[in-house]
Amino acid sequence: MTAILELKKIHKSFEVGTVNENHVLKGIDLTIEKEEFVTIIGGNGAGKSTLLNSVAGTYAVDEGAVFLDGKNATHKRTNDRAKDIGRVFQDTKMGTATRLTIEENLAVAFKRGKKRGLSLGVKDKQREVFKEQLKLLELGLESRLKMEVGLLSGGQRQALTLLMATIVPPKLLLLDEHTAALDPKTSQMVLKLTDKIVQEKKLTALMITHNMEDAIKHGTRLIMLHNGKIVVDVSGEEKNKLSVPDLLALFQKNSGDTVTEDALLLS
Ligand SMILES: Nc1ncnc2c1ncn2[C@@H]1O[C@H](COP(=O)(O)OP(=O)(O)OP(=O)(O)O)[C@@H](O)[C@H]1O
Numbered sequence: 001m002t003a004i005l006e007l008k009k010i011h012k013s014f015e016v017g018t019v020n021e022n023h024v025l026k027g028i029d030l031t032i033e034k035e036e037f038v039t040i041i042g043g044n045g046a047g048k049s050t051l052l053n054s055v056a057g058t059y060a061v062d063e064g065a066v067f068l069d070g071k072n073a074t075h076k077r078t079n080d081r082a083k084d085i086g087r088v089f090q091d092t093k094m095g096t097a098t099r100l101t102i103e104e105n106l107a108v109a110f111k112r113g114k115k116r117g118l119s120l121g122v123k124d125k126q127r128e129v130f131k132e133q134l135k136l137l138e139l140g141l142e143s144r145l146k147m148e149v150g151l152l153s154g155g156q157r158q159a160l161t162l163l164m165a166t167i168v169p170p171k172l173l174l175l176d177e178h179t180a181a182l183d184p185k186t187s188q189m190v191l192k193l194t195d196k197i198v199q200e201k202k203l204t205a206l207m208i209t210h211n212m213e214d215a216i217k218h219g220t221r222l223i224m225l226h227n228g229k230i231v232v233d234v235s236g237e238e239k240n241k242l243s244v245p246d247l248l249a250l251f252q253k254n255s256g257d258t259v260t261e262d263a264l265l266l267s
């Protein structure tokens with residue numbers, strides 16, 4: 001079986017040759033199989049977003065290789081990778097167009113990977129698909145297709161963004177703290193929705209979170225980044241029975257660092 005994502009010894013540094021030179025990813029090896037749902041944790045500046053940006057092509061890696069669905073994507077531009085990748089960011093305003101209606105936003109998302117132009121016309125048949133998909137969210141948006149997206153709440157908007165990122169199921173879904181800007185209750189709603197969409201659409205996903213409990217509770221595999229390396233990688237039963245103290249102990253054992261400081265960073 002071909003892995004959906006293979007990172008082979010990738011390195012990424014910023015501000016090379018200056019006093020601020022920062023070696024952020026230090027030879028990351030990572031293989032993600034189809035339908036794996038990986039949660040990623042790590043302190044501020046650990047390189048989590050840099051890792052996702054390297055997968056999406058936003059950043060070119062300095063060394064190593066990125067394989068997407070068995071094909072070498074290392075030198076492919078973001079646009080060329082975009083047909084295989086769905087992304088949702090922390091900022092609830094990033095994934096949707098404020099002045100367009102719900103159905104117009106979905107129509108734009110529906111064209112991903114297809115070579116036709118960006119016409120906003122929505123056909124009746126498409127509208128039925130959108131309604132069905134919106135029902136998945138259980139937010140009643142299926143009866144508000146003509147509403148401007150700018151009028152939605154942050155949580156509704158993020159749920160819609162999630163749907164847009166997956167309405168044409170991507171080979172890989174990248175979520176970068178997509179619930180961090182939401183209040184705790186809305187955050188849990190969007191996380192539940194994420195589980196549902198990933199399961200129903202049989203997606204392969206990488207999800208960054210700052211919350212260790214969420215990282216344990218969601219997904220099929222958990223990865224912790226520290227000092228540019230993967231220091232924890234657990235899946236299956238081992239992940240299911242993990243507690244936050246277990247995770248901190250694993251981190252301490254594998255990284256050799258004291259837990260107190262990073263426990264704060266990860267809280
Ligand atoms: N475009 C860039 N130019 C310069 N430095 C960068 C750039 N992007 C990231 N960095 C640096 O790389 C390091 C890792 O950043 P990254 O955003 O990947 O961390 P993170 O783990 O996502 O952190 P957070 O939890 O705060 O989101 C940081 O020191 C950051 O300042």
Ligand SMILES: [Mg+2]
Binds near residue numbers: 048050176
């Ligand atoms: Mg980040």
